[in-house]
Amino acid sequence: MPTPKSNRTPVGSVQCENTTLNLLKANDFVAKVIRERLPEMLVINICSSPGSGKTALMQETGKLLKGKLNMAVLVGDPETERDAIRMKESGINALQIVTGGMCHIEAQMILQALDHINLDGVDVLFIENVGNLVCPAAFDLGEDYRVTVISCTEGDDKPKKYPRMFLTSELMLISKSDLLPYLPFSVDAVILDARDINPDLEVITLSSLNGDGLDQWGEWLMKKSEEKKSREKKSGEKNANLVMNDVGIGR
Ligand SMILES: Nc1nc2c(ncn2[C@@H]2O[C@H](COP(=O)(O)OP(=O)(O)OP(=O)(O)O)[C@@H](O)[C@H]2O)c(=O)[nH]1
Numbered sequence: 001m002p003t004p005k006s007n008r009t010p011v012g013s014v015q016c017e018n019t020t021l022n023l024l025k026a027n028d029f030v031a032k033v034i035r036e037r038l039p040e041m042l043v044i045n046i047c048s049s050p051g052s053g054k055t056a057l058m059q060e061t062g063k064l065l066k067g068k069l070n071m072a073v074l075v076g077d078p079e080t081e082r083d084a085i086r087m088k089e090s091g092i093n094a095l096q097i098v099t100g101g102m103c104h105i106e107a108q109m110i111l112q113a114l115d116h117i118n119l120d121g122v123d124v125l126f127i128e129n130v131g132n133l134v135c136p137a138a139f140d141l142g143e144d145y146r147v148t149v150i151s152c153t154e155g156d157d158k159p160k161k162y163p164r165m166f167l168t169s170e171l172m173l174i175s176k177s178d179l180l181p182y183l184p185f186s187v188d189a190v191i192l193d194a195r196d197i198n199p200d201l202e203v204i205t206l207s208s209l210n211g212d213g214l215d216q217w218g219e220w221l222m223k224k225s226e227e228k229k230s231r232e233k234k235s236g237e238k239n240a241n242l243v244m245n246d247v248g249i250g251r
C-alpha cells in the first residue's frame with residue numbers, strides 16, 4: 001500500500017520566495033515614483049465595496065469644487081468604461097482604467113494612465129479604486145490619503161471584517177446617509193469598530209443624493225490640498241537654501 005502523503009519522510013525542501021511579497025515590494029517602488037512625479041498635486045485613493053457610491057460622490061465633488069480646485073479622476077473597473085463616461089458627462093476630466101478582470105488597481109496601472117490624461121492645472125487627482133474591501137488595501141498607489149467609503153446599506157459590521165482597509169485609511173466616509181432612517185445601521189457602532197482598528201481615522205457622514213455632509217468633505221479636500229502645496233513650497237525653499245549654502249552664496 002502506498003504511504004499516505006502526510007506520513008512521508010521529508011527528503012529536503014526548497015524555501016520558496018513569497019512572490020506576493022515581491023510583487024508588493026515592486027508596487028511600493030512604483031508608488032514612490034508616482035509620489036515623486038506629483039509633488040504638489042493632492043492624490044486621493046477612494047476605496048470601498050462595489051456600489052457604495054464612489055462615482056456618484058465624484059460627480060457631486062466635481063460640482064462642489066468648481067471654481068475652487070481643479071480635479072481629475074482615474075477610475076478602475078474590471079470591465080467597461082461606464083464610470084468614466086458618467087463622470088465625463090458631468091464635466092469631469094476622467095480616464096477609465098480597465099483592469100482586465102483584476103480586483104484592484106496596482107501602481108504600475110496608475111503610472112501608465114498618467115501618460116494618457118491631461119493633468120495641467122489639476123490640484124486633486126482622485127483614484128476611484130475597483131469596488132473591493134480586501135485586495136486594494138495592500139496596494140499603495142502613490143496616494144497622499146486613502147479614503148474608504150462605507151455605505152449604510154452594507155451593514156455596520158464591515159470594519160472588523162475587513163480591518164486592513166480601515167487600518168490603512170485616513171478618512172472613512174459613511175455614504176448614503178439619506179437612507180439611514182430606513183436601515184438598521186448604527187453610525188456610532190461603525191465608528192466605534194473602525195476607531196478600535198485605527199484610532200486616528202477621521203469620519204464624515206454624507207449623502208450624494210441630498211447633499212448632507214458634502215460641505216465638510218469639500219473643506220477636508222481644500223485643507224489637504226493647501227497643506228500639500230505649502231509642504232512642497234517649504235521643501236523647495238529648504239532645498240534652494242541648501243544649494244545656496246553649497247555654492248557659498250550669502251556667506
Ligand atoms: N440613496 C442614495 N443612493 C446613492 C447615493 N450615492 C450613490 N447612490 C446609488 O448607489 C448606486 C451605486 O452608486 P455608484 O456611484 O455607481 O457606486 P460605486 O461605488 O461607484 O460603484 P462601483 O464603481 O461599481 O463599485 C447607484 O444606484 C447610485 O445612484 C446616495 O448618497 N444615496
Ligand SMILES: [Mg+2]
Pocket residue numbers: 054055056083128
Ligand atoms: Mg464607480
